[in-house]
Amino acid sequence: MTRCSSAPCSCIAKLDDSVAFDFDDFPWGCEYYLRTGKMMADDGIEQLRAFDAIYRGAVGAPSVPDHISLWGLLLKIRKEFDEYVNVRPVKLLEGAHGVITPLKNVGRGDIDMTVIRENSEGEYAGAGAWLYKGKPHETVLQTGVFSRVGTERIIRYAYDLARAQGKTLTSVSKGNALNYSMVFWDGVFEEVGREYPDVETHSLLVDAAAMNFVMHPARFQVVVTSNLFGDILTDLGAAIVGGMGLAAGANLNPEKKYPSMFEPIHGSAPDIAGRGIANPLASIWSVSQMLDFLGLPAWGAAVIQAIETVVRGPVLTVDMGGTASTSEVGDELARVLVAPND
Ligand code: IPM
Numbered sequence: 001m002t003r004c005s006s007a008p009c010s011c012i013a014k015l016d017d018s019v020a021f022d023f024d025d026f027p028w029g030c031e032y033y034l035r036t037g038k039m040m041a042d043d044g045i046e047q048l049r050a051f052d053a054i055y056r057g058a059v060g061a062p063s064v065p066d067h068i069s070l071w072g073l074l075l076k077i078r079k080e081f082d083e084y085v086n087v088r089p090v091k092l093l094e095g096a097h098g099v100i101t102p103l104k105n106v107g108r109g110d111i112d113m114t115v116i117r118e119n120s121e122g123e124y125a126g127a128g129a130w131l132y133k134g135k136p137h138e139t140v141l142q143t144g145v146f147s148r149v150g151t152e153r154i155i156r157y158a159y160d161l162a163r164a165q166g167k168t169l170t171s172v173s174k175g176n177a178l179n180y181s182m183v184f185w186d187g188v189f190e191e192v193g194r195e196y197p198d199v200e201t202h203s204l205l206v207d208a209a210a211m212n213f214v215m216h217p218a219r220f221q222v223v224v225t226s227n228l229f230g231d232i233l234t235d236l237g238a239a240i241v242g243g244m245g246l247a248a249g250a251n252l253n254p255e256k257k258y259p260s261m262f263e264p265i266h267g268s269a270p271d272i273a274g275r276g277i278a279n280p281l282a283s284i285w286s287v288s289q290m291l292d293f294l295g296l297p298a299w300g301a302a303v304i305q306a307i308e309t310v311v312r313g314p315v316l317t318v319d320m321g322g323t324a325s326t327s328e329v330g331d332e333l334a335r336v337l338v339a340p341n342d
C-alpha cells in the first residue's frame with residue numbers, strides 16, 4: 001500500500017495493481033476550529049459532496065464544547081448527506097490472551113452481531129424547545145422525531161440485510177413507556193416484516209436488550225434500533241468484544257446519492273492525545289466497511305483477517321495489554337495484510 005506522507009494532501013493509495021484510490025485530506029476538526037472559529041470550511045459540505053466515501057478520524061477536544069464540535073462536523077455530515085444507516089459490527093475475536101471480552105463462557109464467534117442504528121432522526125433530530133429560561137417553571141423539551149419514511153427505510157434495510165445473510169433480526173425499542181415513538185416503531189417493524197416471512201424476528205425492549213447483550217449475546221445477529229438506543233447499545237457492544245479501540249461504524253447513504261462516511265465510533269481520547277499510543281484498529285476496521293461499501297468485499301474481508309491476526313499479538317497498544325505505539329500496530333497490520341487473490 002502506498003503511504004501518504006504529507007497532510008493536508010491529495011494523493012493516491014494503491015492496494016495492488018488493480019485497486020487504487022484517489023484521496024484528499026481535510027484538516028477539519030477542533031484544531032481548525034481554534035484557528036478559524038469553524039469546524040469545517042464554509043463550503044465543506046460542497047467540497048465533500050464530490051467524493052464516494054469519507055474516512056473520518058476521531059474528533060473532539062476539551063477546549064471546544066461538544067455541541068460545537070459535533071453539530072459542526074460529525075452530526076452535520078451525517079445529516080447533510082442523509083447517512084441514515086449506521087452499521088456497527090459487534091464481533092468477538094480471538095486475542096493475545098484468549099478472547100477479548102470481560103464476559104465468561106464465550107468463545108470466538110459466539111458474539112457476531114451487526115447493529116443497524118437509525119442515523120438521521122429519532123432522538124437526534126435536534127428538535128425541541130427551551131421554555132421559561134431561568135424561571136422557576138423552566139422546562140425543556142427534546143423531541144424524538146420518527147417519520148414513516150425514516151422508520152420504514154431503516155427497518156427495511158435491516159430486513160434486507162438479515163435476509164441476504166440468512167440471519168435473524170431483532171428490533172430493539174421501548175413501546176411500553178414511549179407511547180408514541182416506539183409504539184409506532186413496533187408497528188412498522190411488524191408491518192414491513194410481512195414482506196419478509198423468511199426472516200426470523202424478535203422484538204425486545206431496550207432495557208432487556210442491554211441485559212441480554214451481556215447475559216446472552218449469542219442470541220443477537222442483526223439488530224435494528226433507534227438512533228439513541230443504537231448509540232448506547234453499541235458502546236455496550238464494544239465493551240463485550242474488546243473495548244472502544246476495536247469499535248467501528250459506517251454511516252451509509254445506501255442509495256449512493258451522497259457520500260457515506262466511515263469512522264471509529266470512539267472519541268479523540270484527549271487524555272492520551274499526542275502520545276502515539278491510541279489503538280488504530282477501530283479506524284482500520286472502518287476501512288474494511290468502506291471497502292465492502294465500495295464494492296471490494298474481498299479486500300474488506302482481507303482487512304478483517306489482518307485485524308484478527310494483529311489482535312493475537314504481540315504488537316498491541318496498551319488498551320489491549322501491549323506496549324506498541326499506534327504506528328507500530330499500523331505497520332504490523334500492513335505487514336500481515338494478505339491481498340485477496342481474485
Ligand atoms: C457515536 C458518538 C456520537 C453519537 C456523538 C459523538 C454525537 O457517540 O458516533 O456513537 O452519539 O452518535
Ligand code: MN
Pocket residue numbers: 231232235265
Ligand atoms: Mn456513541
